[in-house]
Amino acid sequence: MREVIEFRYKRALYELVKKTEDDDDVEGYRFPDAYDQEGCIDQKKRFDVAKERYCERRRSGRVVTEQEAWEDHQAQKARVRFGAKDKKQVVDGYEFVFDDLTGFVEESSEAETGKHRGCYSKTAAEKAREGREFLPIHGYREELLKLIEENQVLVIVGETGSGKTTQIPQYLQEAGYTKRGKIGCTQPRRVAAMSVASRVAQEVGVKLGHEVGYSIRFEDCTSEKTVIKYMTDGMLLRELLIEPKLDSYSVIIIDEAHERTLSTDILFALVKDVAKVRPDLRLIISSATLEAKKFSEYFDSARIYLIPGRRYPVEKLFRKCPEPDYLETVIRTVVQIHQTEAIGDILVFLTGQEEIETVETNLKRRMMDLGTKGSEIIICPIYSNLPTPLQAKVFEPAPKGTRKVVLATNIAETSLTIDGVKYVIDPGYCKINSYNPRTGMESLLVTPISKASAAQRAGRSGRTGPGKCFRLYNIKDLEPTTIPEIQRANLASVVLTLKSLGIQDVFNFDFMDPPPENALLKALELLYALGALDEIGEITKVGERMVEFPVDPMLSKMIVGSEKYKCSKEIITIAAMLSVGNSVFYRPKNQQVFADKARMDFYEDTENVGDHIALLRVYNSWKEENYSTQWCCEKFIQSKSMKRARDIRDQLLGLLNKIGVELTSNPNDLDAIKKAILAGFFPHSAKLQKNGSYRRVKEPQTVYVHPNSGLFGASPSKWLVYHELVLTTKEYMRHTTEMKPEWLIEIAPHYYKLKDIEDTRPKKTQRRIEEASTSKVDTNKKTRTSKVDTNKKSKR
DNA sequence: GAGCACTGC
Numbered sequence: 001m002r003e004v005i006e007f008r009y010k011r012a013l014y015e016l017v018k019k020t021e022d023d024d025d026v027e028g029y030r031f032p033d034a035y036d037q038e039g040c041i042d043q044k045k046r047f048d049v050a051k052e053r054y055c056e057r058r059r060s061g062r063v064v065t066e067q068e069a070w071e072d073h074q075a076q077k078a079r080v081r082f083g084a085k086d087k088k089q090v091v092d093g094y095e096f097v098f099d100d101l102t103g104f105v106e107e108s109s110e111a112e113t114g115k116h117r118g119c120y121s122k123t124a125a126e127k128a129r130e131g132r133e134f135l136p137i138h139g140y141r142e143e144l145l146k147l148i149e150e151n152q153v154l155v156i157v158g159e160t161g162s163g164k165t166t167q168i169p170q171y172l173q174e175a176g177y178t179k180r181g182k183i184g185c186t187q188p189r190r191v192a193a194m195s196v197a198s199r200v201a202q203e204v205g206v207k208l209g210h211e212v213g214y215s216i217r218f219e220d221c222t223s224e225k226t227v228i229k230y231m232t233d234g235m236l237l238r239e240l241l242i243e244p245k246l247d248s249y250s251v252i253i254i255d256e257a258h259e260r261t262l263s264t265d266i267l268f269a270l271v272k273d274v275a276k277v278r279p280d281l282r283l284i285i286s287s288a289t290l291e292a293k294k295f296s297e298y299f300d301s302a303r304i305y306l307i308p309g310r311r312y313p314v315e316k317l318f319r320k321c322p323e324p325d326y327l328e329t330v331i332r333t334v335v336q337i338h339q340t341e342a343i344g345d346i347l348v349f350l351t352g353q354e355e356i357e358t359v360e361t362n363l364k365r366r367m368m369d370l371g372t373k374g375s376e377i378i379i380c381p382i383y384s385n386l387p388t389p390l391q392a393k394v395f396e397p398a399p400k401g402t403r404k405v406v407l408a409t410n411i412a413e414t415s416l417t418i419d420g421v422k423y424v425i426d427p428g429y430c431k432i433n434s435y436n437p438r439t440g441m442e443s444l445l446v447t448p449i450s451k452a453s454a455a456q457r458a459g460r461s462g463r464t465g466p467g468k469c470f471r472l473y474n475i476k477d478l479e480p481t482t483i484p485e486i487q488r489a490n491l492a493s494v495v496l497t498l499k500s501l502g503i504q505d506v507f508n509f510d511f512m513d514p515p516p517e518n519a520l521l522k523a524l525e526l527l528y529a530l531g532a533l534d535e536i537g538e539i540t541k542v543g544e545r546m547v548e549f550p551v552d553p554m555l556s557k558m559i560v561g562s563e564k565y566k567c568s569k570e571i572i573t574i575a576a577m578l579s580v581g582n583s584v585f586y587r588p589k590n591q592q593v594f595a596d597k598a599r600m601d602f603y604e605d606t607e608n609v610g611d612h613i614a615l616l617r618v619y620n621s622w623k624e625e626n627y628s629t630q631w632c633c634e635k636f637i638q639s640k641s642m643k644r645a646r647d648i649r650d651q652l653l654g655l656l657n658k659i660g661v662e663l664t665s666n667p668n669d670l671d672a673i674k675k676a677i678l679a680g681f682f683p684h685s686a687k688l689q690k691n692g693s694y695r696r697v698k699e700p701q702t703v704y705v706h707p708n709s710g711l712f713g714a715s716p717s718k719w720l721v722y723h724e725l726v727l728t729t730k731e732y733m734r735h736t737t738e739m740k741p742e743w744l745i746e747i748a749p750h751y752y753k754l755k756d757i758e759d760t761r762p763k764k765t766q767r768r769i770e771e772a773s774t775s776k777v778d779t780n781k782k783t784r785t786s787k788v789d790t791n792k793k794s795k796r
Numbered sequence: 797g798a799g800c801a802c803t804g805c
Contacts (some may be wrong), residue, residue, distance in 0.1 A: 189804080190803090216804090217804075232804060232805080233804075233805095234803095234804040234805040237804090237805070238805060259803090261803070261804070262803090262804075263804065351801065352799095352800080353799090353801090354799080383801080383802095384800095384803090385800065409802075410802055411802065413802090414802085414803090415802070415803075430801060430802090431800095431801035431802085432802095433802085444800075446801090485803090497805095549805095550804085550805035581802085582800065583799095583800055587799085651805090706798085707798040707799065708798080708800085713797080726800090728798075728799065729798065730798085732798090732799090
């Protein structure tokens, strides 16, 4: 009950600030009598003090104290629904000069300690059910239901800890919405969908998979009884392909919409459309404060409703001038916190594995230099490519008298939470992947984070108690939000999905943030070349088959094309291995020589084994070893990635069956396998130049074999097909395999002409074309026979 | 002689 009372206090503060917004009688506003009767005596007193201070400040406009700032902050958060203007940031302090925290204990921390008192004798389910009324959202139940009844689309700003994800579907079910259809709630991540569903099943008191269930890739935990269904956003998108009007649903909740994943962005437009033809369908878009207004505008000025959350205060400190060497600043800050601050773990956000390893070694050295004075620190690195057993260390509590320092990538921003973190060090950078449609190249760039990310990172320190966040930058220099994925991704797959849904004009599709036009154009061109679309841009039979496979269109074309070469069994293995996000080869810093040797074993025996065939061999060897984890360790293979490959392969196998492609195997005919690869990847061809580099056959550009390829440093093959291009220090082809140029004509006669693969051309003409088409003439000083594509216009 | 941030179907 205590928290409900606390909540009254916050609510009253919020009303007070609202009066300021509306220019109402602020001074005349009193703590509501109704609350008073509920036993909020203490809260009333505190409210009066807070109000007095607030009014005084309004009159004088003087600088505020931290306590006031915190209250302001709380109240400010509540203002979003009135379209908060830019208000001066008052929380940030200066440099690393700390005031002590006496008198800055957030009210909810006292409440927290007594939260479950007296509940120990009850069952987990009973406890779960009782806990419901302690959630901040509880006080809004009726108002919320009324709004949902009256508005077809509602944008909900539910802050962290408000309980919206677990409660809203239950309220809707209790209000009878499930009589008309299911309640679907999407999440951007699999783990979230699973854990939230399990939590709700417990609260409702049913078995998971019965009335409450979840649906994620590789795992459908629902039944005919299921009325509350949690799922990943990509899963709902797949369902839309089968059920375009979402007839079996009465409510769709898009949770964490502010994350703007590729799938949510497409879902927005699709559900908006469905809502027009289905007036009975209710849409709830749940977002963070920053983007709420934008969502509301997109959904034709939908109502915004705010549900305050419950969080601990986080004190934020920042540096006025960013240091050039921020890794050194990180180390100094860790040491400073360790020596001057109270017990509590430190979380550091870094951009990648390399930075993490550097900081780890340097920090260890620094601690050695400092000698034995002070307590010990335990360094825990965490990033997604770190093998699972090593990741586990992060979740173990630090032994008594020591402090844990977690060095993490962005993985700790949303994907996983680490308990016990009290301090966050945020240098303000992350790696962002962006795709250049002109060159067809991906690049991973270190970029400043957005304000939204900064807030999220800071919040990681206030999960279990008040926290502190040390920002090595000035928040004012940041952009408000990150560029949505749809504006920096390869859209081939998106466009194919839209076409399959019958959307003809992708240029005028109702994107919330439209992707660049040439990105759409490139996607259309590629799909046409692959035969997935016809001349007028309509989806073909081949395209329909390709959509079935949840992989990139070039991969799905490769799978569909494998039928002809009688090697579908090998091809789905290769496709699965290529679809695994992370590299399957593990290369720890101190054992690189061994790791490289183990990897090269997969290229032995036969000549011209490319990276694709090597991946096939890795998978088959693993299978022969009965999918052994032990084997993975010996061969420096990531067993996590292998298991994922197996899941994907199983799924592809099922789909192959579904579209009626026979499962055929031709393990010894490497040429057949290579031809099948080319059936999907023919646009990715490259030819050797004299200096050892390669040149793309279409869209001339110099590219290189990736250093992690088995072909790197080997005697070069004249013609290659590659899986993808990445821009790091150079333009690299990742995963390459040798091929024969005549296959290009054989497999893609509509794309390649004989002159594309000939290399006997008059030298003069050749040179003229080259000089006209590239500004970097010096790189091919001596290359005179290399092929330049004259088919396409050269770039200006 | 250099590198794989993070998700999802």
